[in-house]
Amino acid sequence: MFNSETRYGAVAMTLHWLIAFAIIGMLVGGKYMHGLPNSDPNKFLLYQLHKSTGITILALTVARIVWRFAGPVPALPATMATWERWVAHLSHFVLYALMILIPLSGWAVASTSSTGVPTVWFGLFEVPHLPVPATEEAHEAAEEGHELFGNLMILLLLLHVGAALKHHFWDRDSVFKRMLPFTRTE
Ligand code: HEM
Numbered sequence: 356m357f358n359s360e361t362r363y364g365a366v367a368m369t370l371h372w373l374i375a376f377a378i379i380g381m382l383v384g385g386k387y388m389h390g391l392p393n394s395d396p397n398k399f400l401l402y403q404l405h406k407s408t409g410i411t412i413l414a415l416t417v418a419r420i421v422w423r424f425a426g427p428v429p430a431l432p433a434t435m436a437t438w439e440r441w442v443a444h445l446s447h448f449v450l451y452a453l454m455i456l457i458p459l460s461g462w463a464v465a466s467t468s469s470t471g472v473p474t475v476w477f478g479l480f481e482v483p484h485l486p487v488p489a490t491e492e493a494h495e496a497a498e499e500g501h502e503l504f505g506n507l508m509i510l511l512l513l514l515h516v517g518a519a520l521k522h523h524f525w526d527r528d529s530v531f532k533r534m535l536p537f538t539r540t541e
Pocket of ligand 1: 378383384385389402405406407408412457458459460461462463464474498501502505
């Protein structure tokens with residue numbers, strides 16, 4: 356359940372893969388629903404689904420960050436160069452920042468919309484709007500931020516997946532495997 360000095364535990368792995376697949380789905384789904392004409396009968400439902408999943412990702416990310424600091428984090432292999440460690444730490448920090456900034460800016464988009472449509476979490480309860488002014492400028496800034504952070508996330512994900520594959524196939528170290536459930540690392 357807990358991390359050790361050499362492997363991630365069940366909680367960290369579950370949060371990692373749950374959030375990873377949810378974010379990939381949200382990036383693809385977000386671009387798709389944004390491009391739909393207003394007349395599309397599914398648009399309203401897709402937006403509600405997107406907002407509900409995004410709020411869930413925000414909550415899971417907060418839990419993940421708390422868990423990250425609550426226990427040990429497996430060390431990077433001693434074979435990694437100093438610049439590689441820096442890139443790894445910096446990219447992880449930016450990934451965490453984006454996992455917070457993307458849903459927050461999306462929440463701001465919904466909160467500043469002149470339509471006043473509420474966000475209803477999977478049809479169960481209403482999520483209050485953020486206390487931001489519902490002006491045209493604020494709405495446009497939130498939309499631009501949400502799109503920019505999303506595009507940055509796509510770039511960073513490519514770097515992140517590329518780095519994981521390099522560790523596994525090129526360096527042949529345990530960095531990828533220790534985040535994979537049902538595997539062993541020596
Ligand atoms: C990790 C979580 C999220 C991801 C990865 C994500 C991703 C995206 C993407 C890629 C788009 C299309 C942007 C574009 O190309 O213009 C989008 C649009 C949108 N997102 Fe999110 N989103 C997330 C969370 C949220 C949340 C929490 C909310 C609201 C509570 C939200 C509300 C919206 C809205 C309203 C749009 C449409 C903007 C428009 O039509 O201009 N998103 N999202």
